[in-house]
Amino acid sequence: MKSSPTPSIWLKDIRKVYGATVALDGVTLELRPAEVHALLGENGAGKTTLMKTLFGLTQPDSGHIEVGGVATRLASPRHARAAGIGMVTQHFSLVKTMTVAENLALAEAGLVRVDLAKARSTAEDAPSRYGLEVPADALVADLPVALQQRVEILKALAAGCRYLILDEPTAVLGPKDVDSLLGVIERLRDQESMSIVLISHKMREVERVADRVSVLRRGAVVASTTAKGMTTKELVALMVGGDGGEPVARAATRAKDGAAVALALRGVSVKRVRGGLAEVSFEVREGEILGVAGVSGNGQSELVDVLSGTLRADSGQLEVAGSVIANATPSALLAAGVGMLGEDRHASAVHHLAVVENLVLDQLQSVTHLGHLNRGAMARRCEAAIKEFEIKATPDQHLGTLSGGNMQKVLLARLFGRAPRAAIVSQPTRGLDVASTRYVRSLIAGARDDGTAVVLVSEDLDEVLELADRVAVMYRGQVVGIVRATEVSREKLGEMMAGVSA
Amino acid sequence: MKPRFVLRADDPWWRGPALVALAALVTFVVTAALIRWSGGNPIAAFRYMFINPLQSRFGFTESILSATPLVFTGAAVAIAFRAGYWNIGAEGQLLAGTIGATWFGLHADSLPSVVAVPGILVAGAICGAAWSLVPALLRARLGIDEVVTTLLLNPVALLVITGLLNGPWRNSETGFPDSDVIAKSAMMPVVWPDTRVHLGLAFGVVVTLMCWWFVGRMTGGLKLRAVGLAPGAARIAGLHVERTLLSTAVVSGGIAGMGGASEIAGVAHQLTIGISSGFGYTGVIVATLAALSFVGSLVVALMLGIINVGSFSASRALSIPSTMGEVIQSVLLITVVAALVIQKYRIVWKRGDA
Numbered sequence: 001m002k003s004s005p006t007p008s009i010w011l012k013d014i015r016k017v018y019g020a021t022v023a024l025d026g027v028t029l030e031l032r033p034a035e036v037h038a039l040l041g042e043n044g045a046g047k048t049t050l051m052k053t054l055f056g057l058t059q060p061d062s063g064h065i066e067v068g069g070v071a072t073r074l075a076s077p078r079h080a081r082a083a084g085i086g087m088v089t090q091h092f093s094l095v096k097t098m099t100v101a102e103n104l105a106l107a108e109a110g111l112v113r114v115d116l117a118k119a120r121s122t123a124e125d126a127p128s129r130y131g132l133e134v135p136a137d138a139l140v141a142d143l144p145v146a147l148q149q150r151v152e153i154l155k156a157l158a159a160g161c162r163y164l165i166l167d168e169p170t171a172v173l174g175p176k177d178v179d180s181l182l183g184v185i186e187r188l189r190d191q192e193s194m195s196i197v198l199i200s201h202k203m204r205e206v207e208r209v210a211d212r213v214s215v216l217r218r219g220a221v222v223a224s225t226t227a228k229g230m231t232t233k234e235l236v237a238l239m240v241g242g243d244g245g246e247p248v249a250r251a252a253t254r255a256k257d258g259a260a261v262a263l264a265l266r267g268v269s270v271k272r273v274r275g276g277l278a279e280v281s282f283e284v285r286e287g288e289i290l291g292v293a294g295v296s297g298n299g300q301s302e303l304v305d306v307l308s309g310t311l312r313a314d315s316g317q318l319e320v321a322g323s324v325i326a327n328a329t330p331s332a333l334l335a336a337g338v339g340m341l342g343e344d345r346h347a348s349a350v351h352h353l354a355v356v357e358n359l360v361l362d363q364l365q366s367v368t369h370l371g372h373l374n375r376g377a378m379a380r381r382c383e384a385a386i387k388e389f390e391i392k393a394t395p396d397q398h399l400g401t402l403s404g405g406n407m408q409k410v411l412l413a414r415l416f417g418r419a420p421r422a423a424i425v426s427q428p429t430r431g432l433d434v435a436s437t438r439y440v441r442s443l444i445a446g447a448r449d450d451g452t453a454v455v456l457v458s459e460d461l462d463e464v465l466e467l468a469d470r471v472a473v474m475y476r477g478q479v480v481g482i483v484r485a486t487e488v489s490r491e492k493l494g495e496m497m498a499g500v501s502a
Numbered sequence: 503m504k505p506r507f508v509l510r511a512d513d514p515w516w517r518g519p520a521l522v523a524l525a526a527l528v529t530f531v532v533t534a535a536l537i538r539w540s541g542g543n544p545i546a547a548f549r550y551m552f553i554n555p556l557q558s559r560f561g562f563t564e565s566i567l568s569a570t571p572l573v574f575t576g577a578a579v580a581i582a583f584r585a586g587y588w589n590i591g592a593e594g595q596l597l598a599g600t601i602g603a604t605w606f607g608l609h610a611d612s613l614p615s616v617v618a619v620p621g622i623l624v625a626g627a628i629c630g631a632a633w634s635l636v637p638a639l640l641r642a643r644l645g646i647d648e649v650v651t652t653l654l655l656n657p658v659a660l661l662v663i664t665g666l667l668n669g670p671w672r673n674s675e676t677g678f679p680d681s682d683v684i685a686k687s688a689m690m691p692v693v694w695p696d697t698r699v700h701l702g703l704a705f706g707v708v709v710t711l712m713c714w715w716f717v718g719r720m721t722g723g724l725k726l727r728a729v730g731l732a733p734g735a736a737r738i739a740g741l742h743v744e745r746t747l748l749s750t751a752v753v754s755g756g757i758a759g760m761g762g763a764s765e766i767a768g769v770a771h772q773l774t775i776g777i778s779s780g781f782g783y784t785g786v787i788v789a790t791l792a793a794l795s796f797v798g799s800l801v802v803a804l805m806l807g808i809i810n811v812g813s814f815s816a817s818r819a820l821s822i823p824s825t826m827g828e829v830i831q832s833v834l835l836i837t838v839v840a841a842l843v844i845q846k847y848r849i850v851w852k853r854g855d856a
Binding site: 308310330331333334335340342347348349350351352353357361362364367368371372373398400401 | 509510719720721722723724725727728731732734735736737738739740741742
């Protein structure tokens with residue numbers, strides 16, 4: 001059953017600005033007939049915004065979209081669906097208390113009629129037609145994630161889509177299910193002549209199914225090429241390759257050898273079905289920045305969670321200044337002098353509390369007198385922080401009303417204001433504008449110069465190379481190598497990120 | 503066109519009062535229609551409900567009396583909600599408080615008033631706190647939703663009272679399911695001569711002001727607010743979220759229990775099945791109408807006390823349903839909640855974008 005090829009989609013000069021942040025900076029992308037088009041790039045590079053634009057969830061500020069040669073305005077997901085575009089994200093939109101057939105019927109339903117019989121036949125035809133086996137009468141809530149994902153894909157197909165956007169579809173799957181999903185993708189391309197956008201961080205999958213690949217970095221397409229025949233190594237090189245932007249300025253001071261070890265991990269493991277950490281060990285000395293690089297989803301978030309006390313390690317030890325922290329809770333780590341800046345700044349911010357209150361939230365003892373808040377001391381500290389960290393806000397303003405950059409500065413002021421022994425900073429400049437990015441990086445370098453041991457986790461290789469003294473590369477939950485930042489080439493790092501050990 | 507809620511950056515002093523006035527206006531319009539529909543004259547009805555109780559000494563002091571338990575439950579609910587602990591069980595905790603207070607009152611014959619009056623409040627507080635402990639532990643330790651558990655324990659408390667009054671505490675003289683009258687020494691003294699206004703009101707106001715002071719001025723209060731507003735961020739900042747929830751829940755239950763003791767010691771002087779006419783549930787309305795502000799909840803409690811007294815006289819005089827008072831409270835709740843959203847967020851109409 002071979003359908004006629006799906007006409008191509010053109011996204012031309014798509015530009016989208018959120019406040020001071022340019023999310024998409026004139027992106028042009030072609031989705032050709034019957035192809036699997038892989039979209040690569042670090043988180044925050046604009047992949048999601050681009051796909052939201054294509055699915056009508058967000059409107060570009062400028063640029064236009066052609067579907068099959070006809071200029072089309074995708075004002076909402078309804079318009080996108082009418083144009084034959086379907087999207088499957090990591091968060092499924094299934095009614096869990098209904099059966100598979102009922103969910104499919106909802107997708108096809110008109111205004112009046114819900115055709116359950118037709119939905120059931122869709123489900124029954126699915127194995128032979130698409131290789132998608134689903135139990136039509138099972139409750140969605142009872143199905144494992146992999147099957148729910150199949151239902152979600154089938155829902156898009158039942159609604160008549162010709163273009164399918166898959167946003168990190170394998171992130172939630174085990175190896176066997178990944179294999180079968182890739183098989184389905186190939187089948188949809190070869191037999192149904194559909195065009196598929198595949199967002200993924202897994203090079204192996206891209207290597208297997210992608211016909212073409214585009215790399216997004218900071219809102220722009222930096223490479224768009226044929227993927228057939230490319231190896232994992234070449235793909236990673238494409239992803240991390242020089243962007244031709246301004247050269248990375250290296251900070252002046254380097255760690256002194258022989259400085260005391262401030263923070264150490266010894267054989268830390270977190271067991272998970274997917275993800276997790278395997279025997280991670282490293283030491284960070286005072287006045288040193290250890291960069292942690294890796295393709296997204298190779299254990300970096302778990303590492304940060306362990307270092308901040310929100311995830312309990314199954315085995316291994318966490319040492320601060322030579323002593324083992326047995327019960328590593330956030331408060332225990334803070335007390336030991338380990339501060340952290342999470343990758344999601346909103347998760348660390350109490351939006352409806354004032355800047356002045358957020359600023360002392362992790363060091364309340366120091367502004368408490370006989371159980372009462374010393375408002376005067378808090379105000380003085382806040383005024384000083386606003387000045388020192390160039391925060392554009394008043395002390396009494398709710399933190400939630402600040403721009404991303406200023407909110408980040410408040411959290412950094414809180415982190416570095418207590419002169420921590422060690423600081424964990426994760427994706428510190430994600431989503432920030434150029435000026436804020438520069439400033440935040442200079443703050444991190446400044447803390448290092450003051451003797452703080454910094455663990456910098458970032459998907460932005462430029463950032464890691466600019467700031468880090470040493471770089472630990474993570475791959476599949478392991479540290480595959482730790483190298484001096486001055487002695488390693490970008491290519492070498494790319495190889496390590498692709499799993500070729502140092 | 504879809505509405506989007508955007509956090510307001512500014513908070514001018516006039517916006518809150520202006521929105522409350524608007525909410526009151528909308529409430530008047532809506533309830534006037536309902537009163538008209540049930541055959542009454544809205545203007546006359548509103549005069550009976552809001553003005554008349556304030557014009558006579560009796561009406562005013564009865565309003566204060568009616569507001570007294572609401573002062574306790576309003577504060578109890580407000581402090582729990584501020585911590586993000588959705589305690590809908592103030593009713594049950596108040597009832598548990600009446601049990602503790604009655605037990606104490608029945609055994610307080612030999613005690614002087616100076617000991618017995620504070621003692622009966624403490625007994626109520628302990629029982630109220632104990633009643634809130636199980637849902638609080640379930641929430642803090644196992645993450646079980648407290649809305650359901652606290653709510654479902656309310657009828658349980660009433661059943662315990664029914665059991666006690668039909669069993670060990672059955673009235674020894676009449677044989678009716680009312681307890682015996684508590685010791686004289688444990689009764690709240692009347693503080694306004696020739697009225698029924700009793701010392702419980704003063705205790706309620708003091709407790710409310712202590713909550714206000716704690717939440718606004720003390721370090722523990724800032725922790726409580728941070729946990730309530732963003733538990734994840736509070737945990738990252740090293741605060742003990744579970745501990746805060748647990749202690750707030752217990753304090754909240756204790757305050758509600760004190761409210762129950764105040765009713766026993768101040769008004770009823772014995773335990774009856776109808777000891778609470780939904781004071782705990784009305785406490786949720788009080789706290790919400792006051793936007794979880796403690797000083798505001800004092801004002802709201804008095805206002806609802808006035809409506810309570812007024813709606814009865816309105817119903818007698820104009821033969822409109824006496825439940826009209828509750829209807830007004832409910833409409834007011836809806837309009838004020840809507841106004842609170844507008845106070846915090848502005849609504850932006852945006853095309854297409856979700």
